[in-house]
Amino acid sequence: MKEMVKGTDSDAFVELLYSGYKNHSLVRKYKSELHQFAKLRNAIVHERVNADYYIAEPHIEVVERIEEICKEFEKPQTALSIATSPVFYYYEDAYLKDVLKVINKFDFTRFPVYDKDDKYVALLTSTEIIQWMAKHFSDSVVHFEDVRVKELLTKGKNYFVTFVDEDASLYHIEELFERYHTRGKKLQAVIITETGDRHGKPIGVITPWDLLDSDPED
Incomplete structure (x- = not known):
């Protein structure tokens, strides 16, 4: 997404998401899901109770969905x-x-x-x-x-x-x-x-x- 979204120096995912939402239909298509994934990531990384206990963890279906979206960003459907x-x-x-x-x-x-x-x-x-x-x-x-x-x-x-x-x-x-x-x-x-x-x-x-x-x- 960093390569796609121009005009911002931020590497923050949510900032890239909302900047890209304005000009890129691919970002708009997955905006809601990507925002939820960002919240999940923050919960896992920043809101764990201790080193061995996390308040959230992704289901396998979520991981697979993230991989599907990632593939579309890496190789989107062609116009042809x-x-x-x-x-x-x-x-x-x-x-x-x-x-x-x-x-x-x-x-x-x-x-x-x-x-x-x-x-x-x-x-x-x-x-x-x-x-x-x-x-x-x-x-x-x-x-x-x-x-x-x-x-x-x-x-x-x-x-x-x-x-x-x-x-x-x-x-x-x-x-x-x-x-x-x-x-x-x-x-x-x-x-x-x-x-x-x-x-x-x-x-x-x-x-x-x-x-x-x-x-x-x-």
Whole structure:
């Protein structure tokens, strides 16, 4: 926890716990249990009656639980474990009809878009596709046989998207979404690339719905 919680010079466990609670979802997840364990530790170390008599001692179940939590701190669940993968991404000149085939088959709603130089351009969402169709609806028919992805991208509209590397933890992703939320911004997607480079090939995408489905509090 000392390595995780920055901005404090204290090694006191409870101080680290309450400092980390503010900024780290992993600490928040186990705050109550960790606080109880800290009380148990203090009772064992500082409140024994004599050298051979302790007023409290941990049950084997408590020790095993502490070890479980310790393992999660040492090696937390990765973001890739809940990410949509592989990622369907498109170039600006790709056809809308190909995107629709993927939506129909997989129910995906967000697609990274790249230019001819493999640089990230924008995020295409199902909302934009529907809005485009509504705008071009005529005589109960929408003609999109030759429509390209770049025609669907709304000029001046930039969705909030961020990038992380393949080793990012699930809890880091939670913190990113929460950080944007506290700033009054909606993070639409976290795109995972090998090194976290925004122009790297996407190997996973996480949306707010993915976090809900993962149900990390259970």
